[in-house]
Amino acid sequence: MKAPPMPPDTHAEWDLDPDFLTVNHGSFGATPRAVIAAQRAWQDRMERQPSRFMKTVYTDAIRAAAGALGAFLNAEGQNLVFVENATSGCNAILRNLVLLADENVMLLSHGYRAVRNTVRFATDHAGARITEAAVTFPGPTEESLVAAIMDAITPKTRLAVIDHITSASAIVLPIQRIVAACHAAGVPVLIDGAHAPGQVPVDLTAIGADWYVGNCHKWLCAPKGCAFLYAAPDRQSGLHPGTISHGYEQGFLAEFDWTGTTDPSRFLAVTDAIAFHKRLGGVELMKRNRVLAAQGGALIAQRLNTSVGTRGAVTGAMATIRLPVDNPTPEHALAIRDRLLAAGTDAPVHALDGALWLRISAFAYNELQDYARLGDLVAEVLRG
Numbered sequence: 576m577k578a579p580p581m582p583p584d585t586h587a588e589w590d591l592d593p594d595f596l597t598v599n600h601g602s603f604g605a606t607p608r609a610v611i612a613a614q615r616a617w618q619d620r621m622e623r624q625p626s627r628f629m630k631t632v633y634t635d636a637i638r639a640a641a642g643a644l645g646a647f648l649n650a651e652g653q654n655l656v657f658v659e660n661a662t663s664g665c666n667a668i669l670r671n672l673v674l675l676a677d678e679n680v681m682l683l684s685h686g687y688r689a690v691r692n693t694v695r696f697a698t699d700h701a702g703a704r705i706t707e708a709a710v711t712f713p714g715p716t717e718e719s720l721v722a723a724i725m726d727a728i729t730p731k732t733r734l735a736v737i738d739h740i741t742s743a744s745a746i747v748l749p750i751q752r753i754v755a756a757c758h759a760a761g762v763p764v765l766i767d768g769a770h771a772p773g774q775v776p777v778d779l780t781a782i783g784a785d786w787y788v789g790n791c792h793k794w795l796c797a798p799k800g801c802a803f804l805y806a807a808p809d810r811q812s813g814l815h816p817g818t819i820s821h822g823y824e825q826g827f828l829a830e831f832d833w834t835g836t837t838d839p840s841r842f843l844a845v846t847d848a849i850a851f852h853k854r855l856g857g858v859e860l861m862k863r864n865r866v867l868a869a870q871g872g873a874l875i876a877q878r879l880n881t882s883v884g885t886r887g888a889v890t891g892a893m894a895t896i897r898l899p900v901d902n903p904t905p906e907h908a909l910a911i912r913d914r915l916l917a918a919g920t921d922a923p924v925h926a927l928d929g930a931l932w933l934r935i936s937a938f939a940y941n942e943l944q945d946y947a948r949l950g951d952l953v954a955e956v957l958r959g
Contacts, residue, residue: 610844643846708723876896908931
């Protein structure tokens with residue numbers, strides 16, 4: 576299958592540097608001009624009279640934005656609150672988790688490092704332990720992923736923390752199956768969906784997780800610092816934000832909607848980000864990006880005479896390509912990425928399971944020739 580081309584003026588939707596090869600949408604996203612304009616309109620409205628805005632506009636506006644995001648994710652807006660990023664959301668949940676010394680929290684072996692650190696903080700504080708589900712890589716399947724998670728759960732597992740899409744290895748997990756299996760074993764689930772909204776369809780009601788956190792500033796193209804925390808109605812009691820403020824013990828929304836003065840324009844512009852994503856194709860854009868990532872990964876793997884890390888149902892709009900190097904250390908990975916940056920592009924390189932892997936992203940402003948150019952740059956950097 577070949578990725579269909581986007582309209583010829585699509586690239587002009589962003590202010591991206593035309594001299595830089597942008598193939599890393601996954602790390603920080605890229606906010607389009609239309610969404611930046613919407614954010615600035617909210618900022619202008621707020622600054623015309625800040626006190627009046629915060630007193631008479633903010634509360635209804637933040638709930639309206641949460642409602643729009645909830646509709647996009649098939650969830651009730653009253654079960655969603657805004658946070659700065661997915662890691663902040665995970666912190667709120669994990670730092671309110673009551674653990675006993677003989678209990679454990681289960682993570683994926685490919686789990687995101689910042690969230691792993693948060694789990695380590697929570698378990699160290701309680702004298703509890705971390706257990707790990709060993710992800711098969713390269714070549715994971717939905718069956719192997721579910722099996723690895725169930726093998727890692729013990730009678731003392733207090734919580735399973737599962738990535739919807741792993742960051743370094745770009746694996747899309749069968750999250751609904753995993754949540755159902757964990758719940759059948761009596762284990763609540765926190766989904767780290769940092770990369771999911773806008774990259775793959777997300778149906779929070781169907782997924783059925785106890786908690787789900789996700790970024791809107793990545794694949795949904797919202798302003799930087801726009802993310803959400805979803806908590807099922809029966810999981811909201813006792814959940815507090817990282818900053819305790821005036822709403823303490825007044826309920827989920829009261830606590831999270833106001834944690835002190837901030838710039839809410841990044842959250843309020845999420846409605847425009849959703850509209851922009853839909854204008855570019857919505858679900859069809861997600862499909863197109865997935866196909867393009869697979870094409871780009873295959874092209875680079877052929878150029879380097881190596882292989883890709885994932886295929887089939889577990890792939891999304893990111894792909895990983897094994898690098899032909901003999902020194903697969905984190906330091907070597909960082910050195911290669913630094914050389915790529917100096918060469919005019921940025922693509923993450925990770926040391927995973929005894930090899931170095933290059934991660935690419937595919938978004939609306941990308942075409943197949945971007946990955947041909949990247950393959951040449953990678954080959955040149957590796958020769959050096």
